[in-house]
Amino acid sequence: MTSTPSTSPWDVQRLPRADGSVFLVTGGNAGIGYFVAEQLSATGATVVLGSRNPTKAEAAMASIRARVPGARVRAVRLDLADLSSLATVAGALDVERLDAVVHNAGVALDDPPRRETADGHELMFGTNHLGHFALTRWLMPLLSAAPAARVVTMGSFAAKSERLDPDDLQSRKGYRPKRAYGRSKLAQMYFGVELDRRLRAADSTVASVVVHPGGALDALTPSRPPLPARTIGARLSTAPAALLLQGKDAGAWPAVRAVLDVDVRGGQLWGPRVFGLRGEPRREPMWNHLADASVAARLWEASCELTGLDPDVVPG
Template sequence: MTHWTTNDIPDQHGRIAVITGANSGLGYETSLALAAKGAQVIMTSRDPERGKAALNRIKQQLPAASLELMTLDLGSLASIRSFALEFRAKYSRLDLLINNAGVMAIPFRKTVDGFETQLGTNHLGHFALTGLLLDTILETPSSRIVNVSSGLHRSGYIHFDDLYLEKKYTPYAAYSQSKIANLYFTFELQRKLEALGSKTISVSAHPGYAATNLQGTSASSTGSKLNVFMYKLANTLVAQSQAKGALPQLYAATAPEVKGGEFFGPHFMGYRGYPKLEKAADKAYDKEIAAKLWKVSEELTGVKFSFVAQTV
């Protein structure tokens, strides 16, 4: 794995990948890298115009790339269901589902379904999407589900008694909760896949500190010019590029040696550098919390996972 880059991605011809939040940041870089290796990439974006602009940028670099743009708003269960129906009508396989999209450290808001926005988008939206596409994923040999978490999962807790943090909301507490939720979901899903005897694997990755639009959006949402300035300064002086930040999730998605339930991040103190295997916070492996969160997620989204399909 030493100094692993996009040059090490195996040939992806014949594979289909769905990437959420593909119009910018890590999702854009992941789309670009997989398309360059021959994958058929379905780029999803909440904003069709921004998605189209991103697709066109990739096409300018890779005229022969196999790309499609589909609209998906992870803050809306109706949009998620519509996307899943459209995808399943078009495609009979799904090799890679990369649950990448997210929002970070924003003021308290709720989705159209009444979920706190960060938990709703980062976890519940991806939980529902995965469940609605699971049959197609399971029917695809050696398929993978990659959930993008964050190093900030280490400060996260699932507040079952106040899931939306309405009693005491802080932007980073909500973000950290959503990011450890990504890991509980990853590990519980892997346990269920193993119990099924499936060759599909569930893995996770985080980018460290990468200069994406997440920081700018977070800062501007506070209305503080100082926050905007400080994020810009940190992105310039401390952060690695978004292309480098995408390497751990690309490794998780494509490296032949990856095993289910593994977690990858940058090699240098978890902040920057080439991808390496990491151990998540001990609490992220708690089976009881993961099972409870799974049940709550099914109840909130109305999406029940069906572990009946067999993988070839």
Template sequence: MPWTADDVPSMEGKTVVVTGANTGIGYHAARVFAEKGADVTLACRSVERGEEAADGIRGGAPDGSVDVRELDLASLASVEGFADRFTDDYDALDVLCNNAGVMAIPRRETEDGFEQQFGVNHLGHFALTARLSDLLVSTDGARVVTTSSGAHERGEIRFDDLHGEKEYSQWGAYAQSKLANLLFAFELQRRFEDADVDAKSIGVHPGYADTDLQRRGPEMEGSRLKLGIMKAMNAVVAQSAERGALPILYAATAETEGGVYVGPGGFMNMRGYPEVQEPNESTRDEETARRLWEASEGLTGVGFEIDS
């Protein structure tokens, strides 16, 4: 039988954070967590849009709670502020969903001078996880779920040009960030295991899901042609955002090992029900993962030792 949202167990008493939860797969994952009784924090760049999303969730979640907090992953100061306020208010974190992201946009820089796709998709989430690591380590059975993409297979970590200052490709930068997501997820699992910590780190991808993610690049370029192509592809090929959220829900709640990769198991892994899959072999390169971890600590100024 296929695994669906109906298979998510009771989440009563669980605390969950979902980044980018006001729209797309993040919204639908947060909605199911709340419906199953979890206390869910929607970590959103726009509090206004987050509150609109929360209003759409609360009516169907009588046993859960929904909290909206500002988090701009393009700002390390915002990440630090979010983490400080969250740790002041909560004493546990059962599930952290590193979900928010940007895709194939013209070159922009974050507040801290990072190329935006690498900065938001990877470095922002790296810093967030680091700043919440004490809560994660102290919560029995905590899980960190990091959203990647099938585009990771075309990625390369360009240590000599991480921010695309010498050469920039919209899709190349996106692929690099998605490879970085999995290298981080699997390295985090190794560090959990080395420290004998009762926690799991899992990478996921949503397949081709119909979300706002695809339109932002064409809109920033002002390309009506590309925007039209994206809309047509979403209509013909994509599965729903609700279905695209299933790998996150599976990774966060199903019986599975840490350090695995979960995605839809249907046509070309672009749609279907979630299953454990094998990512590109480059994601298992421990030396590259170690170098990326060290570079990420240096760039963010956030380091963490995971102690049991």
């Protein structure tokens, strides 16, 4: 990628070239992560799918190669719910530098009971937030080796109406799955914002950007064989929702722009243009609660304690 400021308007259908760059997309085998990987593959970059399921990763890579001739795509095993396994990911990438990581993978539970990771953390908080927090620690040397790397954190519109309870990050009191999910994504977004503060204080070349996909529905998403296809009935039943929502292919646009657009800066928030729910990506004003540096700092300290790790933002 070039660092020269862009003068052209952003076009989601005509992405800038990124030959020679290396991008890692966690959860790149399905959903929004798949479309982030597919779109980035069309730029000439090497795209690595982080996935805990090798079979699904193979299917995703086959789909990308079928749609993007000459795509440079491969996979690395990645299980964010197992913190001890993440220390080997950087070595498994087998690269000298990493130009961007998209923290996209996540777990969303719809029903009780409350579940935990192998490390004893609430499953959604442990996977969506703590897993990415720890992964950043291990990837930071590779990110710092790139000229201007980016950490792109995929939040959620569901986090806009949630608030963190610093005294109950593990959702032990009054567990409700939807609330726990929204809070886990909010924790991710706080991490992305706080990470950039620390990167700037360390005069790092790495930038951290927070994005969200708006309202992205499976039923509005184009099929990608051999990945699961959406039925005609499902598409018809959600047709009215297309007025306000979009498919996961469009939900990928803010993250793709945050990776590629030289005009995007660290510490920014990006989402869909129309009511934050659908449309082309645009910069949004930072949500008021996300701007609370004291909550972000408390979360960072708690995350260090819970993972036993502290992402080192100091270059070298």
